[in-house]
Amino acid sequence: MARKRIGMKKIREVIRLKSTTEMSDRKIARALNISRFAVAKYWQGFNSSGLLFEQIKEMADSELLRLVEKPRIEKCNKYQQLIQYFPHFVIELQRTGVTLHLLWQEYKEKHPEGFQYSQFCHHFLMWRKSSEVRMHINHKAGDKMFVDYAGDKLTYIDRKSGKEKRVEVFVAILGASGLTYAEGSVSQEKEEWIRSNERAFWYFGGASDAIVPDNLKSAVSHANRYEPEINPDFAEFAEYYGTVIIPARVREARDKALVENAVRLIYQRIYAPLRNRTFYSLEELNVAIWDHLEEHNNKAFQRLKISRRELFEKSEQKALRPLPAERYPMKTTIWRNVQFNYHVELREDLHYYSVPHYLYRKKPKTKVRMVYDDRIVALYYDNMRIAQHKRDRTPNGYSTIPEHMPSNHRFYSQWSPERIHRWAKSIGEEVDQVIENVIKGRKHPEQAFKVCMGILSMARKYGDKRLNKACRQANKFGTCSLKRIESMIKLGLEEEKQPQLELISTITDHENIRGSKYYN
Template structure:
């Protein structure tokens, strides 16, 4: 009884109402109120409640210990089954009614339906407590596709076509958007999200999708890989993409509940109606959706629309003047006249790319030319066939990127540590080509000094350079696995010759220092020869 009382008081301290506590613990509301009044009069804080002993509770609340009753046989049987029932209830399609039907067949003398459901809810409440999540206005938009699809009937052939149903919700006001689309492909997903923005009249700070391939190419707890086209769409509207975690259904519980509400409202309103086009179906969905959002929320005076107008409408980010245009890609070879061709129109590129394969990323307005990770140039799109678009700057020497000074600073820092690090960073710069990517990679490598120290950074760079591995993840793997052990300093050359076997990769910083001195003397000799 003392444990039960402590749980009652903890539920009350966490904000749970008296009616809910009474239902969860199967005791009268008056008893709950009496305990709550005694708890308030005691002046004990919620933080001290878990540490109170049974004797202290007995003293404060005068709980009679002699009124304990032995549990009945059916109570013991049900208590043993509750953990399994609670686990099965989380499965798709499982209901309390199904579980009770199974229980009543095996235990005909057991509890009736109402008592069974109450004890199951009480068990789940005590074992699966959840925290409250505060949603800020205009912060996120949750999106998902409904599991049950709708139908369109071809007017000529009478063929039935299944269509997907897209659902979005703003969690602060619960303002909901719903639309039918042809598929879950990225083109339809992006268009549906964009229509949701225009329905709301603004864009949130972040979009929270499920881990479908149209939005997330690789799910990861820390750094999920976002589909490039979906990421470009989000960037156009100034949004971040924050995918829900895998196997964490509570991350998107709001939108899943919104899908269930669509089943009970929109799906019911259009049931039995035959639609011959997607536009016709979406007009019916929008009409039902307006009535749904105008309906007052349970135990509240406001509707979803009222809360949206009051809390979120003015907080959403303004929409850009132009809608997002999804970009396409093509590969072309730079011709000898330093032009590339797209749709029979020719665009100029710098002469150093002649004969090289480049990637054209284009939409209805612009064309971007990339060579590897390097952005070469941008042109306004022109679809006039056999015409030429030329930039005068392409006849001039290439301009240096703004990151080169920063790279020089990193190289100066590396020289203060060891020449091995300098040589490795130069190899990384050569591998990355594009100045910004090279600067980021060099900065990331130099930051490894904070975690692993200078000696490990030097040995890791030496090991990575010999293995021709130039990414941060690869050098981190070397340091984590200890693959740089052969490159660590601390043993004299004479001792190393006798103590460790010879290895062609063991060179050390003296090797690079001598090479640097030799290069410097060669430069001086050349200068002296020129002066003579």
């Protein structure tokens, strides 16, 4: 372990005692509680400078230290040579298969007189003590995105109510480059959480191999140190983007140290500059957040002399997974009972969707899993998809797939007023007129289908001509009764000409009866 340098006060005391007294190195070391080696080293450095004790009384500590340590610095030129490679090593170590040993071999090829492997590793590991540098070494490019909400909230004023609205701040950071994304969000609810993760992916231009969230309910349904239960909707989102969810372990700060450090920097570089500004919408607040976020991502690291954005473009951008053509369709999962009419209800829309009729049972009732988004409603039973419907928001409406219906229901479902009229016209115009009267006489067309089918089916038994003639008589009498039409055909009345009813006067003339002239 390297020795800790003694303080400047003791260095000055060494020079004073050696210059003004006859004390030996041993006595000076004992008096100052330092080693004899330290006394000899700093006195030798001072002597080599050619200065007198009186000349250093007003000299700055930094200047004096440079003089007394100059021989050691000159002797370590190869360290100064090595340290120039360290920022390059940080980037190279993020590449697959690159190790410190490989980098040392390349270094020795260029500088055969350079440090051996153990000293090479020691100097590099000591140099990277900065937290900003260490976080880039511990994570492979494109491997993980760490996400969390900041503990403190930002605010804006609602224009309508004039009330102050508190805003959650979502933070995401890529492990290798440290590129950061932040945005204001109305809540930590599931939909807001998923959309914030998605916007982070699109901001980065790709998806990481894994997402590391904290154990909030929107991400983890049941926290467990060894086998956490992921929120099913968040898991589907991860599957859509080809990534996986690896929650941070409970009460393990090291698992989320990276994002917590990012939150600390967000406080300093976004919260602080915005502290005296007033915003009147979430959108306005986010624009300000993103402006300062760009400054943060383009600011150079203290030691690397390269920004997060530049490091991302050099080492991590190409390692991210490509994004899909469309954004994730937000899905909701619920469980529903199959009703007696082999439909399940989406209560949000008051609309019903069909499932295969054989799934209906009285006891116990069959439950199916309904997964829906803005466009599609999918139904699952026994972990198998049994139906998929286009989402319909018509209240009290039914979306039915014919194959889900029993055979007798399917037969009637395939008939429509237009199809019945086409059949009636193929028999005769009079038949079509009767069918029209039957349909108009019912409140709903389907109520008339059975009567229409009965009338039209008589053509097979009695022939098209006889049925058309019978319907002509029915139209004259203003009736569309199935029984009357069938009775006319059975009795052969469809062939008879109906006598013209004439009004014949049978009243005799009488003197007490006034004629029509009386009323004129």
